[in-house]
Amino acid sequence: MTDFGEQDTYVGAMKGVILSICPEAKMIDLTHRIPAQDICAAALQLSSVYAYFPPETIHLIVVDPGVGSQRRSIICQVENHTFVCPDNGLLTLVVQQAPIEASVAIQNKTYFLPQVSHTFHGRDIFAPVAAHLANGIPMSEFGPLVTDLRHLQLAKPxxxxxxxxxxxxxxxxxxxxxxxxxxxxxxxxxxxxxxxxxxxxxxxxxxxxxxxxxxxxxxxxxxxxxxxxxxxxxxxxxxxxxxxxxxxxxxxxxxxxxxxxxxx
Amino acid sequence: MTDFGEQDTYVGAMKGVILSICPEAKMIDLTHRIPAQDICAAALQLSSVYAYFPPETIHLIVVDPGVGSQRRSIICQVENHTFVCPDNGLLTLVVQQAPIEASVAIQNKTYFLPQVSHTFHGRDIFAPVAAHLANGIPMSEFGPLVTDLRHLQLAKPxxxxxxxxxxxxxxxxxxxxxxxxxxxxxxxxxxxxxxxxxxxxxxxxxxxxxxxxxxxxxxxxxxxxxxxxxxxxxxxxxxxxxxxxxxxxxxxxxxxxxxxxxxx
Amino acid sequence: MTDFGEQDTYVGAMKGVILSICPEAKMIDLTHRIPAQDICAAALQLSSVYAYFPPETIHLIVVDPGVGSQRRSIICQVENHTFVCPDNGLLTLVVQQAPIEASVAIQNKTYFLPQVSHTFHGRDIFAPVAAHLANGIPMSEFGPLVTDLRHLQLAKPxxxxxxxxxxxxxxxxxxxxxxxxxxxxxxxxxxxxxxxxxxxxxxxxxxxxxxxxxxxxxxxxxxxxxxxxxxxxxxxxxxxxxxxxxxxxxxxxxxxxxxxxxxx
Structure with missing residues (x-):
């Protein structure tokens, strides 16, 4: 799930990176039409769909207005689903439905592309990390445990x-x-x-x-x-x-x- | 093939359901841009493309203005292609090109999701039925034979x-x-x-x-x-x-x- | 990568043809939103993304305003990537980045669909050729070596x-x-x-x-x-x-x- 749209090859580049690392990866597009930078919309859409996927699914979500800033990137385990995304509140609704089992901050550059751009961490960090996870690298390899994930203040009735x-x-x-x-x-x-x-x-x-x-x-x-x-x-x-x-x-x-x- | 568009995660949810039941499923998008509720357009598009797919392909078509009503859902075998869809005329042109070998009405709730909504049978009925078919469950398991499929009155020259x-x-x-x-x-x-x-x-x-x-x-x-x-x-x-x-x-x-x- | 958009089933038809010939094919969409007939845009997008794919990837590009004319169709090997496309300059930027190892003109009708239309070589020629390549048929089987590929005159700074x-x-x-x-x-x-x-x-x-x-x-x-x-x-x-x-x-x-x- 991204806000990249479908006219560019941004999503294609991410998939190429994933296949280069994990040739057996089976990739499903949730949607790439999240309105640009709209973390709330992405959080909502994600919470409504992730549970329909099989156990052990890795969900890769890149709606990332803070790319290139100091915002953290995380891997988060919720029940038997794994989420890879920037730590900007994307998981706010998911973690209201089920408890977090563990989260780590993504820091280990071993699992990034050799060249990391300042504007496209989807391709250079998130995609390779998701692919290495799919290859069976344990979460703990990617960085230290974190517990203080960011949450969005969503309008409640x-x-x-x-x-x-x-x-x-x-x-x-x-x-x-x-x-x-x-x-x-x-x-x-x-x-x-x-x-x-x-x-x-x-x-x-x-x-x-x-x-x-x-x-x-x-x-x-x-x-x-x-x-x-x-x-x-x-x-x-x-x-x-x-x-x-x-x-x-x-x-x-x-x-x-x-x-x-x-x-x- | 659906009229769901690509901005929501409706198609993603269907694919998640399919993979949960049939992890080996290979899924190809025909199009999700059929104009909303336009059964005629879907019938036309489907008839022009299905024969390019391999024998034993299961074609899942959800253009379903009658969802939640008493309209039937069907599995239909035409030559060596299998179609899963609402019985609202979507197959009108396909069955003009080749004879129906068998059709059943989808009734056996064993093959539905445990919770069936009134508004999204694509996810709750059609996707799991298609996945169970892909797993090799025979058509006859899903419901009784039917012969009186609905046909559209399409403009003829x-x-x-x-x-x-x-x-x-x-x-x-x-x-x-x-x-x-x-x-x-x-x-x-x-x-x-x-x-x-x-x-x-x-x-x-x-x-x-x-x-x-x-x-x-x-x-x-x-x-x-x-x-x-x-x-x-x-x-x-x-x-x-x-x-x-x-x-x-x-x-x-x-x-x-x-x-x-x-x-x- | 094509300029076919996503409302029709043109891309779906190509994928059906590929799966019919090479059932194991793993297909990734780069984009189908290249502006209609815009070879320059396609050349640019292609050059920015192809290298993120694994070695031995076959890249199938159909932006083909000359379909049905005498324009050639080619298979081109650049490093360990293979490109299948009309010879209209689509590879202009790719071959500036890395040397061509070999190119052939696609001529051997054995590898086309039995019926070739005058308006949709994507389905009738390019897709089956790419699928046969994926099956391991050597490039030389498809036609004679060529060296004089067409290049676009792209605006340089x-x-x-x-x-x-x-x-x-x-x-x-x-x-x-x-x-x-x-x-x-x-x-x-x-x-x-x-x-x-x-x-x-x-x-x-x-x-x-x-x-x-x-x-x-x-x-x-x-x-x-x-x-x-x-x-x-x-x-x-x-x-x-x-x-x-x-x-x-x-x-x-x-x-x-x-x-x-x-x-x-």
């Missing part, structure tokens, strides 16, 4: 008994707007999930199960496949149709019985 | 002895406009392919063999590499230069001898 | 003792503007690299080591990870902020001692 105030944190390729309100948050205010969702000047008065439960072109709210509240349009772009942007507020309230009766 | 009326069905990355008029249709109206092609207010009075037979910037018509009539500009975008859009009419007529004489 | 006049030759995904002025050129005019860089109506009065040595949003100049002079903005797009385009002039001059004193 504001939860009371009567409502949740969250925001839109991701808009996907289809225009679905994903919020920072989790399934478990919704259950706090109504275990049966009889909820109304307000955003901009619009209101949705129920949670749907899937896109196709409403007519084509209709706005709906549902629990996304990554367990967050999502605002969508069946076969359309909620982002465009409802004019939604990152950071927009979303308010969730229980539908109380009397209201329900009145509405009928 | 209107063919008479004196002309063919078709339309533009795909515009590629280069701006080449591909029509639904096949090589074999053209041969019906003139086996020697002495043809004139009309579209918008423009006329091309011959078929070219390749782009470079006309000067740079010139509009031409030729038989595309997938055997359809294509309108192109040598080293330019026919779509932009000729202002072509999907659905535009294209009329092909034989050039009769007298006309040819006059023109000389 | 104009270097005197007191200044270098170059231009912007690539703008990357981040908006970094890469020039055709190499590290070695800069050392000619001042071995200590005390330089000022002028472009448009702007001036940068030093070379930085990395992006993060200047405040966020500030324009800087540095030696890129591919050893060319690059104009960048820390965590921003130099292309947008400085309004830079391909072909813009860049002038580099030494900062002479007296000037430096005055400026202090």
């Amino acid at each position: 504001d939860i009371s008994e009567s409502q949740i105030k969250g925001e839109i944190i991701w808009i996907d390729h289809f225009g679905n707007a994903i919020t920072n309100i989790g399934h478990q948050h919704l259950q706090i205010i109504d275990p049966e999930l009889k909820l109304q969702i307000n955003f901009r000047d619009q209101q949705i008065s129920r949670l749907s199960e899937s896109y196709s439960t409403v007519p084509v072109g209709t706005t709906l709210a549902l629990i996304s496949s990554f367990d967050y509240l999502e605002i969508s349009v069946n076969q359309g772009s909620a982002s465009q149709i409802c004019n939604l942007s990152l950071g927009d507020s979303v308010l969730v309230q229980p539908i109380i019985a009397t209201t329900t009766t009145t509405r009928r | 209107d063919i008479s002895e004196s002309q063919i009326k078709g339309e533009i069905i795909w515009i590629d990355h280069f701006g080449n406009a591909i029509t639904n008029i096949g090589h074999q249709h053209l041969q019906i109206i003139d086996p020697e392919l002495k043809l004139q092609i009309n579209f918008r207010d423009q006329q091309i009075s011959r078929l070219s063999e390749s782009y470079s037979t006309v000067p740079v910037g010139t509009t031409l018509a030729l038989i595309s590499s997938f055997d359809y009539l294509e309108i192109s500009v040598n080293q330019g975008s026919a779509s932009q230069i000729c202002n072509l859009s999907l659905g535009d009419s294209v009329l092909v007529q034989p050039i009769i001898a007298t006309t040819t004489t006059t023109r000389r | 104009d270097i005197s003792e007191s200044q270098i006049k170059g231009e912007i030759i690539w703008i990357d995904h981040f908006g970094n503007a890469i020039t055709n002025i190499g590290h070695q050129h800069l050392q000619i005019i001042d071995p200590e690299l005390k330089l000022q860089i002028n472009f448009r109506d702007q001036q940068i009065s030093r070379l930085s080591e990395s992006y993060s040595t200047v405040p966020v949003g500030t324009t800087l100049a540095l030696i890129s990870s591919f050893d060319y002079l690059e104009i960048s903005v820390n965590q921003g797009s130099a292309s947008q902020i400085c309004n830079l385009s391909l072909g813009d002039s860049v002038l580099v001059q030494p900062i002479i001692a007296t000037t430096t004193t005055t400026r202090r």
Whole structure:
């Protein structure tokens, strides 16, 4: 996962380096379209996908606005997944889901390319380190243990008994707007999930199960496949149709019985 | 092949699931840029490419506007290729080219992920099913035989002895406009392919063999590499230069001898 | 590496052909976003990345505006890398870095697909040839030796003792503007690299080591990870902020001692 895009050969160079060191490496692209320098977006995307990979997977993430500065580079073991990345908060959400088993600061230049540039550590440091890890070099070889990883301050939903105030944190390729309100948050205010969702000047008065439960072109709210509240349009772009942007507020309230009766 | 785009980690999640079940899987991306929910485009693209893959290839196609509804999911064997996809017409053109050997409805939850979401069957059903197939689980294990697959009503060219009326069905990355008029249709109206092609207010009075037979910037018509009539500009975008859009009419007529004489 | 983009299945078709011939092939995408028909851009990108791949790598490059014409197709051995591509100058920069060991013109139709189209030699000629090479077929089997490869006339910087006049030759995904002025050129005019860089109506009065040595949003100049002079903005797009385009002039001059004193 990087923010390198696909027009240059930056990702290709990293893969060439990896294959040169570990010819058997099997490489999967998570995405290279993280918005440039957007560590929060990368942290979110990473946390939603890493657990679908097999045990012993090495996850290489390069979203690295601090490249060439004194920021640390780390290898971090979380359950049976290994992460190689700059220590800039990329793992903030991953380590909320599962405990860190060990982290080391990457320092041993034996495992870098012979020439290290000041602008492309993805190719010169992270890729060769990941490849040597894949070859079975133990984590402890790369540098000293560290415990004080950097964490991002990510917007958390504001939860009371009567409502949740969250925001839109991701808009996907289809225009679905994903919020920072989790399934478990919704259950706090109504275990049966009889909820109304307000955003901009619009209101949705129920949670749907899937896109196709409403007519084509209709706005709906549902629990996304990554367990967050999502605002969508069946076969359309909620982002465009409802004019939604990152950071927009979303308010969730229980539908109380009397209201329900009145509405009928 | 999906309509998931590349900015999210949806495709990555599917690949992680596949590798978790079938670590030896070799995965090739056909494209993830099918326009959102555009089953026709996917059917067209799929039919033009699948036969270039080796026997025993499993083709996994997720363009699935009906996800979460009662639409069926299928495994379909066509010659020695296996297709895993929603039963929404994606195979319409494939099964016109070669006979179906067997199809089953995907029902056996043993081969799904333990948690199945209502919005991402690509990850939770199609990917694990494809991976189990790759592991050698026989098709019959996944569900009952079915024969009544859904088919799309795709625009067919209107063919008479004196002309063919078709339309533009795909515009590629280069701006080449591909029509639904096949090589074999053209041969019906003139086996020697002495043809004139009309579209918008423009006329091309011959078929070219390749782009470079006309000067740079010139509009031409030729038989595309997938055997359809294509309108192109040598080293330019026919779509932009000729202002072509999907659905535009294209009329092909034989050039009769007298006309040819006059023109000389 | 191609200019095929990712919306069509052109790249997928090539990979299917390769796997059909060489099932063990390991394929890495360098990029498929070379601007359409832009041989210069492809030559530049290729030269910056190929050496990061393992010995014996076969590099398949299809940027081929002359497809279907009489232009030759070649296999070219440079050090321990093999290149398969049209003979249109794509290797111009590669062969400036290392000597050609041997080149052959691709002529032996035994190694083509049975049907060769006039518009897609990537699928019908280049992919199968690369796959047969990967299977160990010797270069000499594909056609006669050739020595007169085509070369592009690429813009070279104009270097005197007191200044270098170059231009912007690539703008990357981040908006970094890469020039055709190499590290070695800069050392000619001042071995200590005390330089000022002028472009448009702007001036940068030093070379930085990395992006993060200047405040966020500030324009800087540095030696890129591919050893060319690059104009960048820390965590921003130099292309947008400085309004830079391909072909813009860049002038580099030494900062002479007296000037430096005055400026202090």
